[in-house]
Amino acid sequence: METLTVGLLGCGTVGSGVVRLLREHGDDIAARLGARLVLGPVAVRDPGKHRDVDLPLVTDDPRKVVADPDVDIVVEVLGGLEPARSLVLEALEAGKHVVTANKVVMANAGPELAAAARAGGARLEYEAAVAGGVPVIKPMRESLAGDRVRKVLGILNGTTNYILTRMTDDGLPFPAALAEAQRLGYAEADPTADVEGHDAAAKAAILASIAFDARVTPADVHTEGIARITPTDIAHARRMGFVVKLLAIAEEDGGEVTVRVHPALVPHEHPLANVRDAYNAVFVTGDAAGSLMFYGRGAGSLPTASAVVGDVVTVARALLAGERARSRPASEVHTMPAPTLPVRRVRPFETTSVQSYVLLDVVDAPGVLASVAATFGEHAVSIRTVWQEGAGETAQLLLITHAAREGDVRATLADLRALDTVRAVASVIRVEGAEV
């Protein structure tokens, strides 16, 4: 039986999962593929370190893996921008097929790498870069290739979803829920990238690029984290039929695209509301397909490795079919925006239309509601629901708006802060999925 050699860049959590799957499922894969996948050289930082998995050939020089003429497929699971980006680029330029799980590389250098893949006649697959073990990249690129995507809503970060689930179920404040997530290994010692939304923003940039044939980088993504969400917000949300989720949102409007990551109130009956704990999900709305959702484990050694090895099999099939030798790669639709597609403008968040939940600490006096309502009215922000809570020192006014321009909502908030009757704007959280 023919063999194909897989070279591995990195052997941490995901890499060791890849090694395990190539071994343990090797016979099944060989039967499905008609060829055997063999693990070739593995580049690691410290070749002397003890590992749970046996590695046939270890090097501390990743360039040796990329340059090895026996390596048919390069798998990059180093994480971070460099040296991962340069190594992937080198491999593609040499016409080597690459599978990567690296969201940072794909979000920041996707179009550049896609161009190198096209030029080199190579394939670049990256299913594991978004939502770990959940197939979402390939379904969006392939199954929806004849459709027109209008909106993508994603729960793309398991750490924050776990924290919000604990806050919702057990009434924990954010710091306690974060501490529990850290204790259980769901959150890192430095949780910034997760809780501030940066991890989700990189994945949102990748999804938006695919969904809308746009060039979206993390810098284009308006990003807010969950650190300011309080048990009070969650309790209010629940009473009104919502749960709080950190959402990645990409939508198309008049040929332009907006991409943002922020906490949002999601109606109880929305499929995303039931995505709990460390699970991920991507909810896609297509013109023809309607509403679709992809759900599963967004992280972890084996789930992520499953997506990586799925990509390796895809690439191996292409190799066996002689795709490397062809003059015109079939990968145009596979890679990030094809050069023939118009570049779409990424629109600033201020000009996007959103619903908002606003919680105000107010003076408990007659005329408060009138002055607050008038302020919303002045900025043409229309109110859907009002709820008054408490009295005296604890009087609160809770409002949900209809969809309104984000910029107008911000101007409203600035004016509300200046009112004598408003002691503070306690919370502002957007509402998503309520008008679907």
Next chain:
Amino acid sequence: METLTVGLLGCGTVGSGVVRLLREHGDDIAARLGARLVLGPVAVRDPGKHRDVDLPLVTDDPRKVVADPDVDIVVEVLGGLEPARSLVLEALEAGKHVVTANKVVMANAGPELAAAARAGGARLEYEAAVAGGVPVIKPMRESLAGDRVRKVLGILNGTTNYILTRMTDDGLPFPAALAEAQRLGYAEADPTADVEGHDAAAKAAILASIAFDARVTPADVHTEGIARITPTDIAHARRMGFVVKLLAIAEEDGGEVTVRVHPALVPHEHPLANVRDAYNAVFVTGDAAGSLMFYGRGAGSLPTASAVVGDVVTVARALLAGERARSRPASEVHTMPAPTLPVRRVRPFETTSVQSYVLLDVVDAPGVLASVAATFGEHAVSIRTVWQEGAGETAQLLLITHAAREGDVRATLADLRALDTVRAVASVIRVEGAEV
């Protein structure tokens, strides 16, 4: 720009959706693909009939479409076994790529057609045959190609899911919910194929074949419908934290496979419990990936057409990459079980282990529970929950078992019917997803 011609067999609900998408999304598809998809000849039963869509070239002889040398890709949306099966076979034998939305053809003749595709060097794609617009075939064949699937749970029939949702939400009995579904166009005048589970069984056979590299036909699928489900069952289920769903279940156990379609109690917190109305969903458990779910519209003109056109784009890419000319098709993993894979035995339902909900009409007298419990015990069926309801003429005993051999449960039921204390076995419904 290069063009590829799509020949269409059938122009009913799905076919006219395909024509619309090829037209309305034609420019987007061309930009993504680097080639233009052109609608060629369309075979219809009555060429004189008025249609909402304009067709360039109509014939009442489908063989003309298959034999047309200008047709690059044949799309089969006729439905039913013949002449669809023969036409697909002819096309594949002639080396023509085929996209079909036909569950009956794929469930009954999948392996035969896959062999013809391999022999002809052609591709056979059938994403729309299961769960309409939801990408599930390709994710299972490709993204999970490096994993090992253990179990598949699917809500694969929108009609019955709509009926069960109405029965659950509004307390309607089955005939009233069916009548409403018929009035709204969710159920056909003759609803047999849907309500008796035959439609779901064909789709279950296809999914099981892919998931377990097995040869499963609809005849291998133990099939029960929903006509006997009562509002009482649904109310009891709800009280115990379950909803009633018609599930397609395929699982692997010791190298063998069981496939079945029947109503089942699903715990409220299971992702499938929230799949409402006419939506479909497939919940897959893989060794490495863990739990995955794919959710969306399982039927309808445009959702199904979206999946068909997605397949057409996939096939077009392969064509443009010169895949037709290659000596060794890459389609082994794409098609139904590869010839190199061991054939797995499909095990009869009687030998499968399941949890059951059993509702008994009992005599309201001392010792009833003891005699019932003893009967379960004699067959080694262990009881998880018991609930006594009503008194006198309406006394009922409601039991949920632990997982037990289906054959043992049936033997228990036969013995229960013979007890003086048991007036009738009112309902038996299996329980799924509770021990995950």
